[in-house]
Amino acid sequence: MTFATITALAAAETEHHVGLFDTIGYGIVALVVFLALGLVTLSYRNVANRHAPKAEAYARTHADELTQAGHGHH
Known part of the structure; x- marks a missing residue:
C-alpha cells in the first residue's frame, strides 16, 4: 500500500455524514x-x-426639584 492509499482509506473511515x-x-x-x-x-x-398615575403624583409632589434639575444648570 502506498501512502496515498493509506491516507485515502483513513479519510474515508473518518468521514461523517450530516x-x-x-x-x-x-x-x-x-x-x-x-x-x-x-x-x-x-x-x-x-x-x-x-x-402613569404614580409618575404624575411624583411629578406633582416634586415639581420644584424637577424644574431645577438639568445638565449643568444650577
Missing part, C-alpha cells in the same frame, strides 16, 4: 430562541402607561 435533521435542528432551535426573546420584548410593551 443528516437533514441535524441541519434543520439548528434552525428550529434558533427559531424557538428568537420567539422566546420576542415574547420577552412584547411583555415590556406599554409599561410606562401602566404606571
Whole structure:
C-alpha cells in the first residue's frame, strides 16, 4: 500500500455524514430562541402607561426639584 492509499482509506473511515435533521435542528432551535426573546420584548410593551398615575403624583409632589434639575444648570 502506498501512502496515498493509506491516507485515502483513513479519510474515508473518518468521514461523517450530516443528516437533514441535524441541519434543520439548528434552525428550529434558533427559531424557538428568537420567539422566546420576542415574547420577552412584547411583555415590556406599554409599561410606562401602566404606571402613569404614580409618575404624575411624583411629578406633582416634586415639581420644584424637577424644574431645577438639568445638565449643568444650577
